[in-house]
Amino acid sequence: MKPIQVGLMGFGTVGTGVFNVLQRNQAEIKRRAGRGIEVSMVSRRNTALAQEVVGDRATVVADARAIIANPDIDIVVELIGGYDLAKELVLEAIAAGKHVVTANKALLAVHGTEIFAAASAKGVMVAFEAAVAGGIPIIKSLREGLTANRIQWIAGIINGTTNFILSEMRDKGLDFEVVLKEAQRLGYAEADPTFDIEGVDAAHKLTLMSAIAFGVPVQFDKAHIEGITKLSSVDIKYAEQLGYRIKLLGITKRTPKGIELRVHPCLIPAKRLIANVEGAMNAVVVNGDAVGTTLYYGKGAGSEPTGSAVIADLVDITRLHTADAAQRVPHLAFQPDAMSDTPVLPMGDVVTSYYLRLRVADEAGVLARVTGILAEAGISIDAVLQREADEVGGEGSTQTDLIILTHDCAEAKMDAAIAQMQALPTVLQSITRIRKEELA
Amino acid sequence: MKPIQVGLMGFGTVGTGVFNVLQRNQAEIKRRAGRGIEVSMVSRRNTALAQEVVGDRATVVADARAIIANPDIDIVVELIGGYDLAKELVLEAIAAGKHVVTANKALLAVHGTEIFAAASAKGVMVAFEAAVAGGIPIIKSLREGLTANRIQWIAGIINGTTNFILSEMRDKGLDFEVVLKEAQRLGYAEADPTFDIEGVDAAHKLTLMSAIAFGVPVQFDKAHIEGITKLSSVDIKYAEQLGYRIKLLGITKRTPKGIELRVHPCLIPAKRLIANVEGAMNAVVVNGDAVGTTLYYGKGAGSEPTGSAVIADLVDITRLHTADAAQRVPHLAFQPDAMSDTPVLPMGDVVTSYYLRLRVADEAGVLARVTGILAEAGISIDAVLQREADEVGGEGSTQTDLIILTHDCAEAKMDAAIAQMQALPTVLQSITRIRKEELA
Numbered sequence: 001m002k003p004i005q006v007g008l009m010g011f012g013t014v015g016t017g018v019f020n021v022l023q024r025n026q027a028e029i030k031r032r033a034g035r036g037i038e039v040s041m042v043s044r045r046n047t048a049l050a051q052e053v054v055g056d057r058a059t060v061v062a063d064a065r066a067i068i069a070n071p072d073i074d075i076v077v078e079l080i081g082g083y084d085l086a087k088e089l090v091l092e093a094i095a096a097g098k099h100v101v102t103a104n105k106a107l108l109a110v111h112g113t114e115i116f117a118a119a120s121a122k123g124v125m126v127a128f129e130a131a132v133a134g135g136i137p138i139i140k141s142l143r144e145g146l147t148a149n150r151i152q153w154i155a156g157i158i159n160g161t162t163n164f165i166l167s168e169m170r171d172k173g174l175d176f177e178v179v180l181k182e183a184q185r186l187g188y189a190e191a192d193p194t195f196d197i198e199g200v201d202a203a204h205k206l207t208l209m210s211a212i213a214f215g216v217p218v219q220f221d222k223a224h225i226e227g228i229t230k231l232s233s234v235d236i237k238y239a240e241q242l243g244y245r246i247k248l249l250g251i252t253k254r255t256p257k258g259i260e261l262r263v264h265p266c267l268i269p270a271k272r273l274i275a276n277v278e279g280a281m282n283a284v285v286v287n288g289d290a291v292g293t294t295l296y297y298g299k300g301a302g303s304e305p306t307g308s309a310v311i312a313d314l315v316d317i318t319r320l321h322t323a324d325a326a327q328r329v330p331h332l333a334f335q336p337d338a339m340s341d342t343p344v345l346p347m348g349d350v351v352t353s354y355y356l357r358l359r360v361a362d363e364a365g366v367l368a369r370v371t372g373i374l375a376e377a378g379i380s381i382d383a384v385l386q387r388e389a390d391e392v393g394g395e396g397s398t399q400t401d402l403i404i405l406t407h408d409c410a411e412a413k414m415d416a417a418i419a420q421m422q423a424l425p426t427v428l429q430s431i432t433r434i435r436k437e438e439l440a
Numbered sequence: 441m442k443p444i445q446v447g448l449m450g451f452g453t454v455g456t457g458v459f460n461v462l463q464r465n466q467a468e469i470k471r472r473a474g475r476g477i478e479v480s481m482v483s484r485r486n487t488a489l490a491q492e493v494v495g496d497r498a499t500v501v502a503d504a505r506a507i508i509a510n511p512d513i514d515i516v517v518e519l520i521g522g523y524d525l526a527k528e529l530v531l532e533a534i535a536a537g538k539h540v541v542t543a544n545k546a547l548l549a550v551h552g553t554e555i556f557a558a559a560s561a562k563g564v565m566v567a568f569e570a571a572v573a574g575g576i577p578i579i580k581s582l583r584e585g586l587t588a589n590r591i592q593w594i595a596g597i598i599n600g601t602t603n604f605i606l607s608e609m610r611d612k613g614l615d616f617e618v619v620l621k622e623a624q625r626l627g628y629a630e631a632d633p634t635f636d637i638e639g640v641d642a643a644h645k646l647t648l649m650s651a652i653a654f655g656v657p658v659q660f661d662k663a664h665i666e667g668i669t670k671l672s673s674v675d676i677k678y679a680e681q682l683g684y685r686i687k688l689l690g691i692t693k694r695t696p697k698g699i700e701l702r703v704h705p706c707l708i709p710a711k712r713l714i715a716n717v718e719g720a721m722n723a724v725v726v727n728g729d730a731v732g733t734t735l736y737y738g739k740g741a742g743s744e745p746t747g748s749a750v751i752a753d754l755v756d757i758t759r760l761h762t763a764d765a766a767q768r769v770p771h772l773a774f775q776p777d778a779m780s781d782t783p784v785l786p787m788g789d790v791v792t793s794y795y796l797r798l799r800v801a802d803e804a805g806v807l808a809r810v811t812g813i814l815a816e817a818g819i820s821i822d823a824v825l826q827r828e829a830d831e832v833g834g835e836g837s838t839q840t841d842l843i844i845l846t847h848d849c850a851e852a853k854m855d856a857a858i859a860q861m862q863a864l865p866t867v868l869q870s871i872t873r874i875r876k877e878e879l880a
Binding site for chain 2: 017021022024025028029030031032033034035129135136137140141143144145146147148149150215273276277288289290291292293294295296297298299302304305307308309310311312315316319320322323326327328329330333334335338
């Protein structure tokens with residue numbers, strides 16, 4: 001049988017990875033798929049750069065639409081990124097009856113509903129394993145591996161840049177700005193790192209996982225998003241002393257009132273496996289009611305790891321492109337007519353525990369006033385760490401750090417308590433609040 | 441559409457888990473599968489015990505063959521275990537045109553070739569996610585999630601009983617026999633724990649992973665199998681001092697000369713994620729040439745975790761039972777006509793590094809003689825730990841422990857060197873040799 005014909009729209013890091021791995025492992029992949037998979041067209045504005053890689057093994061075009069227009073192409077892979085052009089091309093490819101593979105988490109997190117509906121109407125598949133956690137087969141595990149379960153929650157380190165920065169801050173006791181520059185120098189962070197360090201990239205990925213875990217539409221606009229730019233190395237150190245690590249987590253959770261969907265720095269017990277995921281690696285913890293806690297770990301980015309996920313999708317489509325809809329896994333794991341309208345909870349209703357750091361005057365009664373406010377609000381305290389004044393501010397200091405770990409309470413209640421504590425004259429700086437999850 | 445009809449042959453721990461999870465999550469599972477999945481028959485010799493669980497929700501029979509004989513049953517789940525009866529029933533079910541799901545690793549590791557051939561000839565599926573690592577979707581990840589890769593190696597903690605025992609030995613400094621009794625009391629080890637503690641269960645699972653990773657037939661009879669019964673807590677302690685943990689690993693590796701297939705205790709660096717998998721949990725590390733190192737973690741046994749894996753297979757079959765062979769994932773990941781005959785390497789040809797512990801006379805020249813033998817054999821030394829005599833044998837002792845970590849060498853060469861060292865008059869006890877893997 002003729003190999004299935006693939007066109008790559010966009011030929012940068014990931015495209016090159018897909019092309020090279022398909023070339024190198026073509027025999028092995030065909031032994032699995034039962035049919036060859038061949039990249040016969042690639043598009044890149046700078047055609048000369050693409051030509052250098054592919055030589056005479058594929059046709060290089062400047063205009064991605066030439067791929068869509070080619071009736072011999074069975075599957076197009078969208079690797080252009082961003083929203084506008086990528087969205088147009090994906091919808092045009094679907095309209096032309098092509099199956100689509102994409103690594104574009106931003107596109108699907110924002111426009112997924114429209115794109116999946118168009119694909120279903122046309123009877124084509126849109127696969128996106130590469131959009132979340134790079135080479136880790138987390139989409140497949142959630143959509144197919146854990147189908148028996150009511151998923152309870154997911155918590156993931158799904159952005160390598162920020163995990164690299166946090167690992168370095170902890171290892172070397174350096175501040176965020178210093179480590180960011182180092183990460184940029186090493187190529188772990190982009191020149192404009194905003195999407196990574198502000199948590200937006202993680203929120204895109206989390207949105208996709210939340211949809212397939214709970215059978216709800218993609219709702220990126222409802223996500224609560226905080227990055228790591230305000231994290232201080234002193235909090236990383238105090239967390240360590242209390243037996244915790246700070247990680248940027250994407251968390252989505254099913255509660256009786258609705259679905260939590262939030263990205264923020266988070267204390268997690270140092271003994272949890274995910275707390276020990278270092279550097280640019282990714283890991284996702286999934287808790288299901290039958291299976292319990294499972295974890296998936298690997299490289300979350302890079303040419304060949306992401307290429308590995310794209311190719312896994314190509315193999316799936318090669319198997320199933322002649323199948324009917326009932327034989328295919330639904331785009332968002334649940335049948336389109338069986339989606340749920342469970343709302344995403346506003347952040348004020350999210351229940352979690354907290355780490356608080358207060359810079360206070362080192363005088364009698366401060367602790368009593370602070371804990372009094374928490375008690376009044378019905379927030380119970382798990383642990384208190386009060387530093388000696390001179391440990392923090394040096395000999396003769398009259399200030400100190402007061403660290404409090406709380407038990408679970410609703411975020412709105414904590415907001416109110418923090419506002420009250422902040423108003424105390426003995427609280428000298430803006431209070432640091434970091435959420436905490438046990439992930440048990 | 442009428443729900444797909446399932447019959448459970450065997451209704452113990454796992455069968456009950458499958459039944460209960462399917463009952464509890466039936467709405468959620470139908471939303472995913474697009475069709476209901478219903479257990480309409482279960483078989484158990486003691487029908488009264490089964491009847492207690494299922495009530496009037498399914499027909500209980502004493503004879504599993506009544507399930508196979510029922511034309512309404514689409515899928516049979518074999519949960520009887522063992523070889524003889526299970527094999528007969530699985531082959532009869534296939535002959536009757538039933539799809540089969542099984543958690544029986546022993547059966548497939550030994551008779552898989554025959555069973556998969558019969559299934560292919562009949563056009564039915566035999567699914568076995570539950571046979572390896574309980575609820576972790578490792579079979580799906582290997583067969584479908586990593587199809588782009590030439591898998592290089594797999595290393596797994598795939599037996600919860602032995603991992604629980606090793607965790608306890610390390611935590612509490614206790615000896616194997618003591619912890620085994622405790623594990624039996626707590627239900628983590630069976631009354632006859634031989635299959636677990638001798639590594640046979642792990643070797644069954646490893647055999648299946650090796651086949652689907654490398655596209656070779658199941659070859660349980662070629663596996664090298666060592667359990668944990670001879671492990672001493674003193675080695676766990678020394679390993680710790682050198683920065684390593686000891687785990688019972690199943691390792692399968694692709695080398696230019698052939699495939700390694702081996703289960704044995706193994707030192708691994710303490711900083712690796714898998715070294716921190718404690719208690720009865722399972723984890724599998726998979727290294728592929730494109731994706732790099734990935735890890736999959738979760739509960740490797742138990743009623744509902746294993747039930748979760750069985751049900752994932754039921755959902756897959758529900759989707760694909762009307763598909764043709766090309767649309768289904770091949771049983772062993774590779775197309776039956778594209779299997780490889782790469783041989784399994786004899787243990788003597790396996791190359792790895794080693795931990796050696798020698799009980800020696802505390803006198804001058806011992807270290808020189810021992811290291812001289814290794815040097816002569818061309819085995820280079822990575823680290824040496826020599827204890828003070830009285831640390832080991834108490835005040836006035838004339839004996840001590842000599843610990844050596846080596847670099848990589850072929851097992852046959854190490855066997856010869858150990859025989860020579862053992863013959864030295866200053867080597868007072870049988871030399872302990874534990875293999876070591878960096879898993880980088």
